[in-house]
Each structure stands twice: as structure tokens, then as C-alpha cells.
Amino acid sequence: MKKLSELIFNNTFSHLPAVFGTPIKPQPLDDPFLVSANPKVCELLELDPVQTSTEYFINLFTGNDQHSAMAPLAMKYTGHQFGQYNPELGDGRGLLLGEVLTSYGQKWDIHLKGSGLTPYSRQGDGRAVLRSSIREYLASAAMDGLGIKTTHALAVLSSNTPVFRETVERGATLIRVAESHLRFGHFEYLFYTQQHSELKLLADYLISNHFADIDSKADDATRYRQMFNTIVFLTAQLIADWQAVGFAHGVMNTDNMSVLGLTFDYGPYGFLDDYDPGFICNHSDYSGRYAFNQQPNIALWNLSALGYALTPLLEKDDIDHALESYQILLQQAYSKNMRNKLGLKEKREQDTPLFANLFDLMKKQAVDYTLFFRTLSSIPHAELKTSSHHFQPLFKNLAPLEVWLSLYADRLEKDSLSDTDRLALMRASNPKFILRNYLAQQAIEQAEKGDFTLVEQLLKVLQNPFDEHPGFATFAEQPPEWGKTLEISCSS
Structure with missing residues (x-):
């Protein structure tokens, strides 16, 4: 494990031409202090967790000190927001500080959110x-756990700097760590400004730094086709994972879509409590464009926008073929x-109506999505028909549940998985804990009073989330009614 001063930086993105961003230093926060640091993310960076409580760490990531090897840069990109193209986007409140290179060859972006004004702050x-x-700190840990x-998110830091939103709040920073911060919107920016040579340069950068499976000796047409195919595949996998755990992102603009298939830019997200396929977690989303059940279609829309931005590099047939595979x-x-x-190993025709009947039942009775599947994960096959x-x-x-449980029990008889293996698979696939909005809100309210205990407990x-955590069973309970109706917006 290393000290901060011992981290090795290889700031490849800052070496790209000036059109990709603007060098700028973070603006200091007053009287900064650490709220919480994630030791698992420290491990990714090979950073000694003890470093996160040092004065240097706190000052460095609140703009009050500098690291000689960092090259802070506000990245420029654009994107479609709620379906409308916006050319004025970019890192308006964050900076790519640098890229840490680990001893095992992994490169990690270090990005500071809340770092102050940039040319893209509007x-x-x-x-x-x-x-x-x-x-965001808790959500990124929750998704990784799932x-x-x-x-x-490496850490959250706060300060006595006042920030004016609906009320006066504490200024804070979040240290985001990612394999890359490249978004669909990076490619859209270069396409719509007709910087096609830079568009090609960015595609080459993405391939060489992140898509090692693409043959560097292949011709350009082949490499770019494989690049777009990979992005489509990663995006499809991400959306499937979101839908399975009941996660709604809330703002699936193209500038919030990662080309690496990462859950990116947490804002008014929400996990399903009661099963509602039309769940809208962002109270600013008046049309329901980004409702839970719209996410698969929106991802395809976003991929189409990316494909259009790649037309200087790809043939239309290649783009259409990739989109058709989504x-x-x-x-x-x-x-x-x-x-x-x-807990089903084989795929059978009867599975589709089995799933559909279950979802219909859960919707009609507003059943808690996470608790239903977790409860089902503990019932042996022999007891299913009498387990309601x-x-x-x-x-x-x-x-109606008893009818479905009987159908489910009959279906299990046609599967080759043993009951022991089935239950183990289900317990590893159905979390006991998710980040419910009311829990996050309680942690925030306590933290604003200087008590970070609940933040740390939720992080742990x-x-x-698949473990039992007997001391924290209340975190797995159904939320109170007020906890199901919290309004979450994009406000940061």
C-alpha cells in the first residue's frame, strides 16, 4: 500500500489535443473535513487507507493543496438531454485530476466532483x-456490491463553504474513481462540431486503452465496427443488470452514458420498493421518459445517437447491424x-409466462420487489406449495400467490439443479439489502448534523448486500410510507 505521494500517474487523456478539455485547478473549500472513505476503493488504487484521514488528503481533494503529478482537466463533451441535443455541456462542476497507474497495469481515473467553476459551468x-x-458515494458502493x-467513490469530503440550492447547504466534494470517464457525449461533441480527425483519434484512444480484445493490427473499419459492437454489448448487459435488481437511473441522457457500460453520474436514482414498472424516480421527469420500464428502450435510443455520431468512421450497415443485436x-x-x-438452470418455454404472471401479481398488489425475491430464496422446494x-x-x-407458487414448484421439478444449489444460487442473486431512498435520506440528515455513523453502517x-448482517436487519425491512414518496431531483 502506498502513500498519496507515491502513487504513479500516467495522464493519457490530458495529452490529447486542447479540444478535449480545459486545464484548470480546483477552487478551495473552507475548513474541509473528511466524511467517509471507502477502503475497498483504496485497495483498487493501492492506496493505504490511513492516508484518507491525513491533512494532505483532505486538502488535496478540496482544492486546498496540489499534487505535482496530477493534471486537472475539465473535459469537454455534449449530449442529448431528455431527447434534445445540448452543445453547451462539459465538466461544469468536476475535474479529471489524473490517472493512477497501479503495479498490476490497471489505470484509474481520479475525478473530483464539486471542484468549482469551469468554462462549462454555464x-x-x-x-x-x-x-x-x-x-453517489453510497450508490456506487451499493452497485459494486451487487x-x-x-x-x-473513494471518499466524500465536506466543508463550511455555503452552497445555495433550495436552501443553504454545505459544499462538498466526491472523489470518483473509474476506468474511464468517456461518455457517449464525447463522441457526439466531436461529430456535431465536425472535428472528424479528433473523433477518429478518440476512437483510437478508447480502443488502445480499454478494448484490449480488439486486434490493433486490423484495418480501421474492422476496429471501429468491433468498438461499437462492444459498446452495444456492454450497454445491453448493464441495462439487464439494472432491470433485474430494480434500479432506476433517472437521467439517462447521452452525456450520462459510459462507453464502458458503467453506471455513471448518479443523480435522482432509486431502487424499486413496491414493484411498479412505471416507476419514475426523478420528479423533474414530467413525461416519464426515464421511468424504470423505459430504460431498455432509452438505452437503444442513446446507442442510436452514438451510432449517428460515429458515421464518419462506420458504414450505416455496420451501425444498423450492431443496433439490431441490442x-x-x-x-x-x-x-x-x-x-x-x-434458481432455474435451464431455459424453457414456460418460463416466459411464469415470469409474466409473477410480475403481474407483484404489480397488482404493490409487492416489495427485493423482499419478495429474498424471501423466496429461503424456501425449500418441498415447502413451496404451502409457503404463502x-x-x-x-x-x-x-x-393468487399460492397459485403461482404451485406453478413455480412444478417448474422446478423439470430443472436439473439440486434444491441446495438452487437456494445457494438464489441467495447469491437476490440481495437482502438495497440502498432505499429513505435510508440514504436518513444518513444525509445525520451527516448534515455532523454524525456520519449511518453513512459508515450503510457502506459496510x-x-x-447478499450477506445476512444480523445487526442491521432493519435496513432490509419495508420502508415506511413516507419513505416511498421522497422526491429526488437532479439538484446537486
Whole structure:
């Protein structure tokens, strides 16, 4: 494990031409202090966790000190926001500080959110607040714990700097760590400004730094086709994973879409409590464009926008072929995820109506999505047809559930998986804990009063959400009614 001063930086993105961003230093926060640091992310960077509590760490990541090997850069990109192209986007409140190179050859972007004004801040102040920083910090840990590709958060820091939103809040920073911060919007920016040579340069950069499976000796047409095919595949896998765990992103603009298939830019996200396929987690999304059940289609829309931006590099037939594969890839990944959730090894024709009947039942009775599957994961096959009482707190009417449980038990008889292996698979596929909005809100309210205990407890539990954590059973309970109706917006 290393000290901060011993980290090795290889800032490849800052070596690209000036059109890719603007060098700028973070603006200091007043009287900064550490809220929480994630030791698992320290391990990714080979950073000694003790370093996160040092004065140098706190000052460095609140703009009050500098690291000689960092090259802070506000990245320039554009994108489609709620379906409309916006040419004015970019890192408006964050900076790519540098890229850490580990001893095993992995490169990690270090990005500071809440770092102050940049040329792309528009009418904003370039700041982040403690509330949104804690939400992203916990969400990225939760998604990683669930095994879903995501950016990571090394730490949250706060300060006495006032930031004005609906009320006066504490200025904060979040240290985001990711394999790359390249977005669909990076390619859109270069396409719409007709910088086609730079577009090609960015594609080459992406391939050489992140898509090692693409043959560097292949001709350009082949490499770019494989690049887009890979992005389509990664995006389909990501959306399948979101849908299986009941995660709604809330703002799937193209500037919030990672070319590496990472869950990216956490804002008004939400996990399903009661099963509602039309769940809208962003109260600013008046049309429901980014509702939970719209995410698969929106991802395809975004991929189409990316494909259009790549037309200087790709033939139309290659773009269309890749886009046509998306639905198949998504369905394959989602079907596998759902079979795992129900402990089914083989795929059979009757599985589709079995899933559909279950979702219809859960919707009609507003059943807690996570608790249903977790409860089902503990019931042996021999007890299924008489097990409806286990679901008493979740269902208003158990009779339809009893019918479904009987069909499910019959289906299991046609599967080759042993009951022991089935239950183990289900417990490894159905988390006991998710980051419910009301828990995040309680952690925020305590943190704003200087108590970070709940932040730390949630971090510990969410990093291993499939474990029992007997001391924290209340985190797995159904939320109170007020906890299901919290309004979350894009406000940072």
C-alpha cells in the first residue's frame, strides 16, 4: 500500500489535443473535513487507507493543496438531454485530476466532483453539496456490491463553504474513481462540431486503452465496427443488470452514458420498493421518459445517437447491424439474470409466462420487489406449495400467490439443479439489502448534523448486500410510507 505521494500517474487523456478539455485547478473549500472513505476503493488504487484521514488528503481533494503529478482537466463533451441535443455541456462542476497507474497495469481515473467553476459551468456555481455527494458515494458502493459495473467513490469530503440550492447547504466534494470517464457525449461533441480527425483519434484512444480484445493490427473499419459492437454489448448487459435488481437511473441522457457500460453520474436514482414498472424516480421527469420500464428502450435510443455520431468512421450497415443485436443481447442477459433469481438452470418455454404472471401479481398488489425475491430464496422446494404464509407481510391477498407458487414448484421439478444449489444460487442473486431512498435520506440528515455513523453502517452493509448482517436487519425491512414518496431531483 502506498502513500498519496507515491502513487504513479500516467495522464493519457490530458495529452490529447486542447479540444478535449480545459486545464484548470480546483477552487478551495473552507475548513474541509473528511466524511467517509471507502477502503475497498483504496485497495483498487493501492492506496493505504490511513492516508484518507491525513491533512494532505483532505486538502488535496478540496482544492486546498496540489499534487505535482496530477493534471486537472475539465473535459469537454455534449449530449442529448431528455431527447434534445445540448452543445453547451462539459465538466461544469468536476475535474479529471489524473490517472493512477497501479503495479498490476490497471489505470484509474481520479475525478473530483464539486471542484468549482469551469468554462462549462454555464449558469451553475461548479459546486456539489453534501446531500448529493453522499447519495453517489453510497450508490456506487451499493452497485459494486451487487456486482453491477459502476464508477466508484473513494471518499466524500465536506466543508463550511455555503452552497445555495433550495436552501443553504454545505459544499462538498466526491472523489470518483473509474476506468474511464468517456461518455457517449464525447463522441457526439466531436461529430456535431465536425472535428472528424479528433473523433477518429478518440476512437483510437478508447480502443488502445480499454478494448484490449480488439486486434490493433486490423484495418480501421474492422476496429471501429468491433468498438461499437462492444459498446452495444456492454450497454445491453448493464441495462439487464439494472432491470433485474430494480434500479432506476433517472437521467439517462447521452452525456450520462459510459462507453464502458458503467453506471455513471448518479443523480435522482432509486431502487424499486413496491414493484411498479412505471416507476419514475426523478420528479423533474414530467413525461416519464426515464421511468424504470423505459430504460431498455432509452438505452437503444442513446446507442442510436452514438451510432449517428460515429458515421464518419462506420458504414450505416455496420451501425444498423450492431443496433439490431441490442434487443437480443439485452433479452439474453436479462433472461439469465431472472432465471438466476428464480434458481432455474435451464431455459424453457414456460418460463416466459411464469415470469409474466409473477410480475403481474407483484404489480397488482404493490409487492416489495427485493423482499419478495429474498424471501423466496429461503424456501425449500418441498415447502413451496404451502409457503404463502412466509409472504404475509408483502401481499394483501395470498390466494393468487399460492397459485403461482404451485406453478413455480412444478417448474422446478423439470430443472436439473439440486434444491441446495438452487437456494445457494438464489441467495447469491437476490440481495437482502438495497440502498432505499429513505435510508440514504436518513444518513444525509445525520451527516448534515455532523454524525456520519449511518453513512459508515450503510457502506459496510451495501458492500456485501447478499450477506445476512444480523445487526442491521432493519435496513432490509419495508420502508415506511413516507419513505416511498421522497422526491429526488437532479439538484446537486
